[in-house]
Amino acid sequence: MSHDPRFDELAMAYLTGGITAADMEDFERRLKADPAARSRLAELSEQELALRHIFVHAENRRRFASHADTAIAESRRASKSRLPRLRRTRAARGQRVRGGSTLWIPLTAAAGLLLCLLLFVANRPSTDSGRVAVASKDPVRPGTDTDGRWPEEKARPAPKRPVGNIVYVAEEGAASREMRIRRHDGDREERLPLVEGMPLLAGDRIETGPREPDVEEQRPVRAAVELAGTTIDLADGTQVETVSEEELRVDRGLLYAVASSERPAPALTVRTPHAEVRAERATMDVSVASGGTALRVEKGSASMQNAQGAVQVQALQKSVARAEQAPTPAVAIYASAFWRGRLGPAATAPVEVEPAVLGFTLIDADRDEPIAGFDPLPPGEVVLNLAQLPTRRLNIRANTEPESGISVRFDIDSRLRHKLEQIAPYAFNGDTDSDYEPWTPTPGTYVITATPFADLTGHGKPGKALRVTIRVQDR
Structure with a gap:
């Protein structure tokens, strides 16, 4: 697309954080509708970062030049205050050598040439490649680091x-x-x-x-x-x-x-x-x-x-x-x-047999492994004494046929849909990649029902469910 001034205006407002809600809607609409607009946004983003780097560098140069001018002015004032004393010294030396030697003539010419050279260097504008030498008791400029540069003048990262x-x-x-x-x-x-x-x-x-x-x-x-x-x-x-x-x-x-x-x-x-x-x-x-x-x-x-x-x-x-x-x-x-x-879930082959829950396994949620003696849970009523188990952080796994590719809905007592599990292992209190979430029951009786479904939504035709009654003690 040709450069649209309106789009450039919106993009710069977005990059600088000053875009309004109404302009944001217009901006997003343009980006989604035109691939060239997305390329233009990437180009403007690079330019904005480069300009920000240039402005910071220019500000550093301005501050450096201002400080250098101040230091030069102070040096000149100090030189003027020493000039009368220098003249008196030269006069005394002239009286000593007057009439005896003409050596003072070339020495005076050399000193004048050297003074002109120093004034020329002192008045030359500062550049990035050089700095003005300033006579000072402190060789480091106030406010700078030990190498004589402003902190902002140090090496800055290149624009990303x-x-x-x-x-x-x-x-x-x-x-x-x-x-x-x-x-x-x-x-x-x-x-x-x-x-x-x-x-x-x-x-x-x-x-x-x-x-x-x-x-x-x-x-x-x-x-x-x-x-x-x-x-x-x-x-x-x-x-x-x-x-x-x-x-x-x-x-x-x-x-x-x-x-x-x-x-x-x-x-x-x-x-x-x-x-x-x-x-x-x-x-x-x-x-x-x-x-x-x-x-x-x-x-x-x-x-x-x-x-x-x-x-x-x-x-x-x-x-x-x-x-x-x-x-x-x-x-x-x-x-x-x-x-x-x-992409969504991978397509799975239709389940040709009725899904069923075959049994339950008590899980140690600290170690994410079955607890010996409860794999599977015995039929009928199961008594769990928390004081005698290796952990109080438990979970219950439903063992199904087929082992995966179905969903299992867990209900507890009269509460329907306590948990819907769509990926094996099918855990009563849930899991993250076989990292079981802990369940620490209080003493009492719990009735847990697991119902399998051929699809992953838990809303289709249910398969063969299984129920277990658990009586929890702590003594």
């Missing part, structure tokens, strides 16, 4: 260049108001709204708003970015930092990365608080929570490593890394286990 761009932003909603990019320029932080087509700079922090309550595996996509041929979908509750064209830092949240099949894409590195994931032309999802980092590879392969160890994860495999623990060995998973962003 784009490392990627925003390719998708979810429609307007309550959560969209809390989605933003936090961008640092020196000591200043800018908070910019997410806009499709917006360029991303190294060091930008993307926040996709809060995690939506009551949403488990099929979390909504809030935004998507592209870095050097890899498209990355970001779920709600995600915080990432664009380190470079080939690296992301993820503090928390969920992402789905797909390397382009149309052009070469360099290896992508994803750093989390628990591990480093490196993938070459892989399709994968990475989930980061306080309990650890889970890597699931759909296509290709990726590595996960930390100070305690490393593991290679192949297609349709998963590994989990926790704080100060080596990544777990890769285990096989089903295609339906992936969070696939805007």
Whole structure:
């Protein structure tokens, strides 16, 4: 597109943080409708950063020149105050040599030449390549560092260049108001709204708003970015930092990365608080929570490593890394286990048999493993004495046929739909990549029902349900 003055005006207002709500709507509409507008925004973003760097440098030069002029003026005043004394000294020397020698004539000429040279140097305008020498008791100019330069005059980082761009932003909603990019320029932080087509700079922090309550595996996509041929979908509750064209830092949240099949894409590195994931032309999802980092590879392969160890994860495999623990060995998973962003759940083959819950297993939520003697829970009423169990942090897993590809609804007592689980393992109190959420019951009697469904919504035809009665004691 030819340069539209109105679009340039909107873009500069957006980049400087002075855009109004009405103009923001017009700006987003233009970006979504015209790919050339997105390219123009990236160009203006680079120009704005370069101009900001130039203005700061010019201000430093102005301050330096002002200080140099002040120092020169002080030096001249000091020279004038010494001039009468110098003349008296020369007169005394002239009386001593008058009539005896003519040596004073060339010496006077040389001194005058030297004085002219000094005045010429002192009045020469300052440049970037040189500085005026100023006689002073303190060789360091006031307000500067030990090398004689203003702090702002020190080496400043070069203007940042784009490392990627925003390719998708979810429609307007309550959560969209809390989605933003936090961008640092020196000591200043800018908070910019997410806009499709917006360029991303190294060091930008993307926040996709809060995690939506009551949403488990099929979390909504809030935004998507592209870095050097890899498209990355970001779920709600995600915080990432664009380190470079080939690296992301993820503090928390969920992402789905797909390397382009149309052009070469360099290896992508994803750093989390628990591990480093490196993938070459892989399709994968990475989930980061306080309990650890889970890597699931759909296509290709990726590595996960930390100070305690490393593991290679192949297609349709998963590994989990926790704080100060080596990544777990890769285990096989089903295609339906992936969070696939805007692509949605992978298609699964129709279930040819009626889904059924075959039994229950009591889980130690601290170790994420079955408790001996309760795998499976015995039929009839089950008595659990908290004082005799290895932990009070429990969970209950429903064992199903088939083992995955279905959904299971848990009800407790008269409360329907306590939890809907769409991905195996099917846990009564929920889990994140087999990291079971703890349930510490108080003494009493609980009736838990697990109902399987052939689809993932929990609204279709139910399969064979199973009920267990648990009596909890603490003595």
